[in-house]
Amino acid sequence: MRIPDIVIAVDGYSSTGKSTFAKLMAREFNLVYLDSGAVYRAVTLFAREENLIRRDNSISGLLKDELRGLEVSFGPGGTYIGERLVERQIRSMEVSSQVSPVSALPYVREYVDDRLHRMAESGRVVMDGRDIGTTVFPNAGLKIFMTASIDVRVRRRYEELLGKGESPDMEEVRKNLLERDFIDSHRETSPLARAADAFLLDNSNMTMTEEIAWARGLLQGKFGIME
Numbered sequence: 001m002r003i004p005d006i007v008i009a010v011d012g013y014s015s016t017g018k019s020t021f022a023k024l025m026a027r028e029f030n031l032v033y034l035d036s037g038a039v040y041r042a043v044t045l046f047a048r049e050e051n052l053i054r055r056d057n058s059i060s061g062l063l064k065d066e067l068r069g070l071e072v073s074f075g076p077g078g079t080y081i082g083e084r085l086v087e088r089q090i091r092s093m094e095v096s097s098q099v100s101p102v103s104a105l106p107y108v109r110e111y112v113d114d115r116l117h118r119m120a121e122s123g124r125v126v127m128d129g130r131d132i133g134t135t136v137f138p139n140a141g142l143k144i145f146m147t148a149s150i151d152v153r154v155r156r157r158y159e160e161l162l163g164k165g166e167s168p169d170m171e172e173v174r175k176n177l178l179e180r181d182f183i184d185s186h187r188e189t190s191p192l193a194r195a196a197d198a199f200l201l202d203n204s205n206m207t208m209t210e211e212i213a214w215a216r217g218l219l220q221g222k223f224g225i226m227e
Contacts, residue, residue, distance in 0.1 A: 001029060001216065001219065001220070001225055002030075002225070003029055003031075003124075003219055003223060003225065004141060004223060005123040005124050006123065006124070006140070006141025006142060007120055007123065007125050007126075007127065007137045007140040007141055008022075008025065008031065008125070008126040008127070008140065008141065008142045008143075008144070009127060009128075009129075009132035009133035009136070009137050009140040009142070009143045009144070009195075009198075010022045010025075010126065010127065010128040010129075010132065010144045010146060011128070011129060011130055011131065011132050011133050011134070011143070011144070011145050011146070011192070011194070011195070011198065012128075012130070012144075012145050012146030012147055012201075013146070013147055013148070013153065013177075013181055013184075013192070014153065014157070014177050014180050014181065014184075015148075015153035015154070015156045015157040015160075015177060016146040016147055016148045016153060016203065017146065017148070017156065017203060017208075017211075018037075018128035018129075018146050019035055019037065019038075019128055020208065021128070021146065021201075021203075021208070021211055021212075021215075022035075022126045022127065022128040024208060024211070024212055025126045025212070025215055026126050028212055028215075028216075029126075029219070030124075031124050031125060031126045032120075032122070032124060032125045032126070033125075033126055033127075034074070034116060034119050034120060034125055034126070034127040035074070035079070035127075035128060036112065036116055036127055036128060036129030036130075036132060036136070037099075037128065037129055037130075038074070038078070038079040038087075038090060039072050039079075039112045039115060039116065040099055040102065040103040040108070040112055040129075041079070041090035041091070041095050041096075041099050042072045042079050042081055042086060042090055043063075043067070043070070043072070043102055043103075043108055043111070043112070044090070044095050044098050044099045044102040044103070045081070045086055045089055045090050045095050046066070046070055046081060047059065047060075047063050047066075047098075047102055048094070048095065048098065050062075050063075050066060052066065053098055053102070057098060057101050058101070059101060059102060059105060063102075063105075063107075063108070064107045067107070067108070067111045070111075072115060074119075088164070091160075091164065092164075092166070093161060093166060093168060093172075093176070096176060096180075097176055099180075100179070100180045100183040100184055100187075101183065103184075103187075104183060104184075104187040104188075104189065105189075106188075106189045109131075109135075109189055109190055113135070113136050116132075116136055117136070120137070130184050130190075130192040131190040131191070131192065131193075133145070133195040133197075133198050134190065134193055134195045135190040136190075138195070142199075142218070142219070142222060143195050143197055143198035143199065144198060144199050144200075144201055144215075144218075145194040145195065145198040145199070145200050145201065146201045146202075146203060147200065147201070147202050147203075147204075148202060148203050148204040149204045150174070150177065150178070152204045153177055154170065154173050154174045154177060157173050157176075157177060158170055158173045161173070199218060201214065
């Protein structure tokens, strides 16, 4: 199915499967996938490694200057800082517990937005995050907002961490998700919110096959595509 040269914005809560869904859309519809959350996680990992995150999770002001020389990109295997593949490190529980306060900083969001705009210059891009359709690409050709019940999201995140060889605590995972929900929804800069023109996808009880079928029908209806 050939779709127009547009940006597709996929926003939503943590552990709703945004990245998996966006990656499948990219593969199914021949789009370029950009993971905005991975860029924020890479910045958080960088801040941790440079000892710029204090014990109370406050962020040193030095991070703003350090970002000028930070190169985050995507390549074989996932996310890179410079030439170093950091995909596994940025998905750890330690980074997850600190990514929200880091991503709430206006200068961090400005840094990430700039990188995302440069990556999406060619169009035909699907991108997931928390403010893609509201702030990063408010004129995106298609906007989707994903949600799922908290119990489903906790289970998904717990199983994801188990699959990576970690030993997560279910209640800690729940606490982390609820804290991220609150911080992301209440931050002053670009809070998590459903855009007025975003289509809602509640995938609590959907398979990935059903999600892609839903996306196909949405694209066909919105753009009058006939197969």
